[in-house]
Amino acid sequence: MKIYVPRDAAAKALGADAVAAEITEQAKSRGIDVTLVRNGSRGMVWLEPLVEAETPAGRMAFGPVTVADVAALFDAGFGAHPLALGETDKIDWMARQTRLTFARCGVIDPLSVADYEAHGGLAGLRRALSMTSAEIVKETTDSGLRGRGGAGFPTGIKWKTVADAKADQKYIVCNADEGDSATFADRMIMEGDPLTLIEGMAIAGIGVGATKGYVYIRSEYPDAIEVMQAAIGVAREAAVLGTSVLGSGRAFDMEVRVGAGAYVCGEETSLLNSLEGKRGVVRAKPPLPALEGFLGKPTVVNNVISLATVPVIFEKGAAFYKDFGLGRSRGTIPLQIAGNVKHGGLFECAFGQTLGEIVDGIGGGTASGRPVKAVQVGGPLGAYFPRALFDTPFGYEEFAGKDGLIGHAGLTVFDDSADMLKQARFAMEFCAIESCGKCTPCRIGAVRGVETVDRIARGDADAIPILTDLCNTMKMGSLCALGGFTPYPVMSALTHFPDDFRVAHQEAAE
Amino acid sequence: MAPALSAEAVLNRTDDIVTEQAGLEGPLLPILHAVQAAFGYVPQETLPLIADRLNISRAEVHGVVSFYHDFREAPAGKHVVKLCRAEACQAQGADALADHAKARLGVDFHGTAKDVTLEPVFCLGLCACGPAALVDGRVVGRLDAARLDEILAGFGA
């Protein structure tokens, strides 16, 4: 019998390792032959550890499973049991998704090239190897894929700049710094289907003429680092990486590099400095990294999800991918629903669902059962949305039009106990802690920002216009989006939840 | 904690680490990570050697060590508990949990008491099962005060 227990960090954080050990133990004592696969997560974090058993009727899910449940699951022959959820793919949350980037995540053994190929893997790379550089770049452009790291820059256009640059060495750098709160798509794909990222990087390398790649993974992700390193090993053995990619005679290889706990190193130029062994200070642009990136060479810097989506685009074609979506947001987006939410996890679907559909419909509202007060979209630099804006469709332009951003598509749900003044203060505090120090509006502004919010909290309403001014200065005068976008959470909190800034005033006056 | 090494042993080990990593493009971060893995922190006395071997200034190496939150200039306690302070965990009660941890250990973030170092971390990618923590490098989700007390009691703290 084949049983799956995720090795995903969220599953582990909820006890998956102990459950896996108990399954091995029970199988042994019962004399049952069990093949245990440590797969990725299906993304239903509220059901983790989610155990699956392969049966003649399909893959059956059980969850959330504790060590104490395991014996009873064996007694029931992994059939009728109170934790039984039916066939995994038919669970409502799964059935409603369009899984393109995450099609294999949670399904396959993350470190089996055979499993990977049996589920469509490497078809994209094989196709790319039969194309010219110009055709690869055009296919990427035609897919409408935009950077999933937050800025939404068209991936194909970035690749074209690098492809057209003349240099003795070019690089593909994968940005796996994923520092935004509420985001875990990069982590999940690296732990659950790392070969898709490797394949995507290889396609990028072949496309732009780069032979070397780096994945810069944040140190806060020990599990992802381990799986990614192992996956590079199996990819080399299978000649997916190496001097002759799949026997094509074309070289591409890559390695993992580990960050050191600086949020700003997610910014691409800071990341490049960090990779070079320098302080993670942001570089002024131009020069673009595409022309003068790692060690001064032309470099593609792309987010994990951007690169991990490339294989399916090449497998199924640009037109197929582009067909999904809304407006200028093409394809699918892995939503990461987090915070105080009933059904938290990763849900991949075409762009265009409204915020309300996502939070209430998919997420099921708050975990506490209290009303949703605010949803922060796009991480620590993203705006807080009130219920009044729940009709906003999920798309780059649509969110920008509401003074927000989708960022890396993480959503944090807060119930009505949230204090938005406190959240505004945190945004400034975070910016102050993580600022690279290069420009004054960010370095000094964020510290002043914390002080100014504290004044408002003490009942000084005169500080409110000062905070607004400060936000304008930071927005206009900062070199990168850390200082430049911190005003989004601050101003959205102030604009949409003015009572939280006034109540404090009244309390202080009493 | 690793047994105290002689100054000479520290430098010898550091020299080996630099030799192992020197072939990398941009070797400094991998070297510093390896040094910290070997000694539990980045000893001041290793910096001149690293600078010398990489042919960069001491100030540059020092600047890098001090820039990144991960690198310690002194050893941590025997156990390290990193509590997530970021928004999704805040929405699930991380602030109260942090207050509880600080009160129980009698230290603020970055402090060490009873062999336990308490540190903040901004997101562990466990945002749908917060409050999250990294305890001696192992992930923990849906942490609450009772569970944290259990973990700390297990450390004798």
Ligand SMILES: Cc1cc2nc3c(=O)[nH]c(=O)nc-3n(C[C@H](O)[C@H](O)[C@H](O)COP(=O)(O)O)c2cc1C
């Ligand atoms: C402060 C800051 C942090 C960022 N963090 C990340 C990150 O963790 N991951 C990421 O992919 N992009 C991050 N970005 C965006 C990158 O600078 C860059 O746009 C991205 O890596 C490009 O890849 P893409 O086009 O595939 O999105 C960050 C930007 C800023 C200003």
Ligand code: SF4
């Ligand atoms: S805005 Fe802040 S983080 Fe960005 S370059 Fe300026 S000081 Fe550095």
Ligand code: FES
């Ligand atoms: S916000 Fe705490 S783990 Fe992401």
